[in-house]
Amino acid sequence: AEAEVHLRKAVEIYPKFAAAWFELGNALEAQKKSDEARAAFEKSIEADPKFIGPHLSLLQMALNSRDWEQIAARSETVLKLNPFNYPQVWFLHSAANYNLGRRDVAEKSAREALRLDPDHKNPRALSLMAYILADKGDYAGALDHMKGYLSFAPNASDAETVKKQIAELEKIVAARPAAQQSRPQNQQ
Numbered sequence: 001a002e003a004e005v006h007l008r009k010a011v012e013i014y015p016k017f018a019a020a021w022f023e024l025g026n027a028l029e030a031q032k033k034s035d036e037a038r039a040a041f042e043k044s045i046e047a048d049p050k051f052i053g054p055h056l057s058l059l060q061m062a063l064n065s066r067d068w069e070q071i072a073a074r075s076e077t078v079l080k081l082n083p084f085n086y087p088q089v090w091f092l093h094s095a096a097n098y099n100l101g102r103r104d105v106a107e108k109s110a111r112e113a114l115r116l117d118p119d120h121k122n123p124r125a126l127s128l129m130a131y132i133l134a135d136k137g138d139y140a141g142a143l144d145h146m147k148g149y150l151s152f153a154p155n156a157s158d159a160e161t162v163k164k165q166i167a168e169l170e171k172i173v174a175a176r177p178a179a180q181q182s183r184p185q186n187q188q
Contacts, residue, residue: 007020010024018051022053034061037057075093087122126148130142130146
């Protein structure tokens with residue numbers, strides 16, 4: 001609350017002070033004043049559209065409310081500003097687009113999330129890719145990614161469900177003729 005007072009003075013004196021607007025948004029958010037925080041983050045963006053901090057904060061707010069349209073839009077903005085340092089944002093962009101039925105966009109973003117996270121710090125990207133590939137009928141690819149997910153997250157809360165899905169995918173893959181199981185190189 002004390003920081004809020006000082007930050008409000010700063011933005012009153014210099015309304016184009018993007019960092020002060022951003023910090024004001026953080027101070028307001030810490031006080032559970034979500035609408036005011038959102039407005040402060042928007043003012044920060046207005047002052048400096050390339051300042052990534054408020055974009056990330058607004059993405060987090062969209063994520064907290066599970067607003068898939070906003071998650072897709074906010075993550076896309078972050079990725080336009082910096083497509084290289086945020087594999088988690090690529091994952092969120094993929095998940096939002098998957099939930100919105102935009103499978104091609106979801107696949108592209110999931111592949112980028114996986115590419116930027118070679119150590120699989122976010123194994124859920126493997127799981128998401130498995131669902132995307134299964135939707136496309138690439139059951140062998142889905143199986144590979146689902147097994148990968150389980151290998152990096154063996155104690156995940158959904159591990160038992162994933163094991164059942166792996167068993168189902170193994171049955172599907174085993175039942176398909178060998179010619180149907182192969183997939184193009186760019187699908188891996």
